[in-house]
Amino acid sequence: xxxxxxxxxxxxxxxxxxxxxxxxxxxxxxxxxxxxxxxxxxxxxxxxxxxxxxxxxxxxxxxxxxxxxxxxxxxxxxxxxxxxxxxxxxxxxxxxxxxxxxxxxxxxxxxxxxxxxxxxxxxxxxxxxxxxxxxxxxxxxxxxxxxxxxxxxxxxxxxxxxxxxxxxxxxxxxxxxxxxxxxxxxxxxxxxxxxxxxxxxxxxxxxxxxxxxxxxxxxxxxxxxxxxxxxxxxxxxxxxxxxxxxxxxxxxxxxxxxxxxxxxxxxxxxxxxxxxxxxxxxxxxxxxxxxxxxxxxxxxxxxxxxxxxxxxxxxxxxxxxxxxxxxxxxxxxxxx
Amino acid sequence: xxxxxxxxxxxxxxxxxxxxxxxxxxxxxxxxxxxxxxxxxxxxxxxxxxxxxxxxxxxxxxxxxxxxxxxxxxxxxxxxxxxxxxxxxxxxxxxxxxxxxxxxxxxxxxxxxxxxxxxxxxxxxxxxxxxxxxxxxxxxxxxxxxxxxxxxxxxxxxxxxxxxxxxxxxxxxxxxxxxxxxxxxxxxxxxxxxxxxxxxxxxxxxxxxxxxxxxxxxxxxxxxxxxxxxxxxxxxxxxxxxxxxxxxxxxxxxxxxxxxxxxxxxxxxxxxxxxxxxxxxxxxxxxxxxxxxxxxxxxxxxxxxxxxxxxxxxxxxxxxxxxxxxxxxxxxxxxx
Numbered sequence: 001x002x003x004x005x006x007x008x009x010x011x012x013x014x015x016x017x018x019x020x021x022x023x024x025x026x027x028x029x030x031x032x033x034x035x036x037x038x039x040x041x042x043x044x045x046x047x048x049x050x051x052x053x054x055x056x057x058x059x060x061x062x063x064x065x066x067x068x069x070x071x072x073x074x075x076x077x078x079x080x081x082x083x084x085x086x087x088x089x090x091x092x093x094x095x096x097x098x099x100x101x102x103x104x105x106x107x108x109x110x111x112x113x114x115x116x117x118x119x120x121x122x123x124x125x126x127x128x129x130x131x132x133x134x135x136x137x138x139x140x141x142x143x144x145x146x147x148x149x150x151x152x153x154x155x156x157x158x159x160x161x162x163x164x165x166x167x168x169x170x171x172x173x174x175x176x177x178x179x180x181x182x183x184x185x186x187x188x189x190x191x192x193x194x195x196x197x198x199x200x201x202x203x204x205x206x207x208x209x210x211x212x213x214x215x216x217x218x219x220x221x222x223x224x225x226x227x228x229x230x231x232x233x234x235x236x237x238x239x240x241x242x243x244x245x246x247x248x249x250x251x252x253x254x255x256x257x258x259x260x261x262x263x264x265x266x267x268x269x270x271x272x273x274x275x276x277x278x279x280x281x282x283x284x285x286x287x288x289x290x291x292x293x294x295x296x297x298x299x300x301x302x303x304x305x306x307x308x309x310x311x312x313x314x315x316x317x318x319x320x321x322x323x324x325x326x327x328x329x330x331x332x333x334x335x336x
Numbered sequence: 337x338x339x340x341x342x343x344x345x346x347x348x349x350x351x352x353x354x355x356x357x358x359x360x361x362x363x364x365x366x367x368x369x370x371x372x373x374x375x376x377x378x379x380x381x382x383x384x385x386x387x388x389x390x391x392x393x394x395x396x397x398x399x400x401x402x403x404x405x406x407x408x409x410x411x412x413x414x415x416x417x418x419x420x421x422x423x424x425x426x427x428x429x430x431x432x433x434x435x436x437x438x439x440x441x442x443x444x445x446x447x448x449x450x451x452x453x454x455x456x457x458x459x460x461x462x463x464x465x466x467x468x469x470x471x472x473x474x475x476x477x478x479x480x481x482x483x484x485x486x487x488x489x490x491x492x493x494x495x496x497x498x499x500x501x502x503x504x505x506x507x508x509x510x511x512x513x514x515x516x517x518x519x520x521x522x523x524x525x526x527x528x529x530x531x532x533x534x535x536x537x538x539x540x541x542x543x544x545x546x547x548x549x550x551x552x553x554x555x556x557x558x559x560x561x562x563x564x565x566x567x568x569x570x571x572x573x574x575x576x577x578x579x580x581x582x583x584x585x586x587x588x589x590x591x592x593x594x595x596x597x598x599x600x601x602x603x604x605x606x607x608x609x610x611x612x613x614x615x616x617x618x619x620x621x622x623x624x625x626x627x628x629x630x631x632x633x634x635x636x637x638x639x640x641x642x643x644x645x646x647x648x649x650x651x652x653x654x655x656x657x658x659x660x661x662x663x664x665x666x667x668x669x670x671x672x
Contacts, residue, residue, distance in 0.1 A: 222525075229564055248600065
C-alpha cells in the first residue's frame with residue numbers, strides 16, 4: 001500500500017479539516033497515512049481505532065510566513081518533517097495545504113530538484129468544456145520567469161499529461177494575449193522560440209478561450225500570470241453561480257425552474273469545484289508532493305491523498321526525470 | 337449635437353456591421369456621424385435618406401498588420417483619417433473596431449499624448465456581482481510595462497471613474513496573485529510603492545475575486561496580464577453558458593426548467609455580453625477614442641458611438657489632462 005505523509009498543521013482550517021480528510025482517505029483505502037503535527041492537538045481529533053500513524057512535531061509554518069524565514073527557522077515543522085519522511089523513503093508522497101511558498105522551498109531544500117529543473121512548478125488540473133481537463137503550469141510558485149523556465153515547464157507538463165492523463169501527444173500551448181506570435185510579451189516571444197525547438201506537440205500561443213474550450217492539454221505560463229488566470233476563473237465562476245442563486249430565490253417561478261434544473265446546476269457545481277481536484281502536484285522535485293489550496297476542506301485533502309497515490313503508482317516523477325534528461329536543448333539554454 | 341467619426345473599414349465584420357451600427361446610432365439620435373471608408377463599398381450599404389456623411393478613403397489597415405507598418409504605409413487609411421478629422425476638430429470623437437494596435441499607434445501619432453502620459457491605455461468597463469462596473473486598464477495595448485506606467489494608469493483610471501462612473505473616491509487596486517504586498521512580482525511591488533504615494537484611494541493588491549465581487553473600482557495591470565485576465569473571464573463565462581445550453585437541451589425536464597428560468601438566463605447573458613459595453617476608451621491621448629473588439633456587431637458599434645458621445649459630454653479627456661498635470665510625483669518618476 002502506498003503511504004502518504006499529510007501535514008496536519010497547514011491550511012486555513014487546520015488541523016481539523018486536514019485530520020478528517022486524512023482519516024477519510026484512509027477509511028476509503030486510498031493510502032496508508034502518516035499525519036504530522038502536535039500530537040496533543042491532532043491526537044484527540046483522530047478516531048483511536050483508525051490505523052493512522054502520528055509523527056509528533058512542535059513547530060508550524062504560518063500561512064503568511066516568508067518562505068525564506070520558514071526555511072531558516074522551521075526545519076522541525078510538520079511541513080518539513082513530512083518532506084524528511086519522504087526523503088528517507090518512509091512514505092512515498094506528501095500532501096500539504098500549508099503556505100505554498102514555504103512548501104516549495106522545503107520541497108526543493110529537502111528533496112532536491114531533478115537535473116535541468118531550475119524552477120519546480122505547481123501544475124493544476126482544470127475542467128474544460130469537453131468534459132476533459134487541461135493542465136496549467138506554473139500556477140503560482142514562480143512569479144518572475146525567464147524563457148528557459150517556461151520551456152522546462154513545457155517538458156514537465158508534457159510528462160505530467162502523458163503519465164497521469166494518459167494523453168499520447170499532449171498539445172502544449174503558451175498562454176498569451178493573442179494567437180499571433182508577434183503579439184505576446186518579451187517573455188512569451190522568447191519562450192516560443194525555445195519551446196518550438198523541443199520536439200513536443202507544441203500548438204503555439206493559446207488564449208483564455210482555448211483553454212476552456214478544450215483546444216490544448218498543457219498551458220505554460222509564468223506563475224504570476226498563471227495564478228491571476230486561475231483566480232480570475234474562480235471569480236467569474238463564483239459570481240455567475242451567485243447571480244443564479246440570488247435571482248432564483250427572487251420568485252416562485254424561478255424557484256420552480258430551479259427544481260427542474262437542479263441536476264444540471266449540481267453537475268456544474270461539481271465540475272467547477274476545486275475541492276474535487278484535491279490539489280496540484282509540485283513538478284520537478286525528487287518526490288511526489290501535492291500542494292492544496294489554503295482553504296482546503298476535508299474533501300479536498302482526501303482527494304489530494306488520492307492524487308498523490310495516483311502519481312506514485314503511475315510513476316509521474318520517473319517520467320519527469322527521464323523526460324528532462326532527454327532534453328539536451330534545455331541543457332544548452334541553461335548554460336547560456 | 338456631438339459628431340463622431342466611425343472607421344467604416346475596421347473590424348472582422350466590416351464594413352457591413354459597422355455601417356449598420358453607425359446608422360442605428362444616428363437614428364437613435366446618439367450622435368451625428370461621419371463614416372470613413374471607400375464610398376463605392378459603404379455608400380450602397382447606407383440608407384440614402386439618412387443624414388450620415390461619408391468621407392471617402394481608399395486605404396484600409398488590415399486586422400493583422402503590424403502597427404509600425406500601418407503607421408508608415410497607411411496614413412490615408414479610413415482609420416487614420418478618422419483621427420485626422422478629430423485633430424482638425426471636425427468631429428469630437430472616433431470609434432474603430434479595426435486593428436487595435438494600429439489604432440493606438442495612429443491615435444498617439446495624430447492626436448498626441450497628454451503631458452506625463454508615456455503609455456496611453458485601453459480601459460475596459462466590466463460587470464461586477466453587485467450590478468455595478470469596474471474599470472480595468474491596461475487591457476491590451478502595453479504588454480511590457482514599467483512601474484511608472486502602472487502609476488500613470490492608476491491616475492487615468494481614477495479620472496475615468498470619477499468623470500464617467502460618477503464615483504467620488506474610486507477604489508484603485510493593482511491586479512496581483514495575492515493580497516499580501518510581498519507577494520506579486522517585481523513590477524507590482526515597485527508599482528505599489530509609487531501608487532501608494534499618489535494620494536489616490538488606493539486599496540492595495542486585488543485578486544480576480546475582488547474585481548468581480550465589487551471590492552474595487554479601478555484595476556491597474558500591464559496590458560499582457562489585463563488582456564489575459566479579460567479573455568480568461570470571457571472563456572469561463574462562455575463555457576458555463578454553453579454547458580447550460582447543452583445540458584438543458586438534453587431532456588424534457590431541463591427544458592421545462594429553462595422556460596421558468598429564461599428571464600434569469602437572459603438577464604445574465606445581457607450582463608456578460610461585451611457588445612452591451614460598446615468598446616473601451618483609449619486613455620491618455622488628446623481626443624476621445626473608443627476602440628471596439630474586432631468581432632463587434634452592429635449593436636456594439638452603436639453602443640460605442642453612445643459611449644464616445646458620453647465621454648465628450650462628460651469631459652473625460654479634460655479631467656485626465658488636468659489630473660495628470662497635478663501629479664508632480666509622476667513627473668519625478670519619469671525623470672528617473
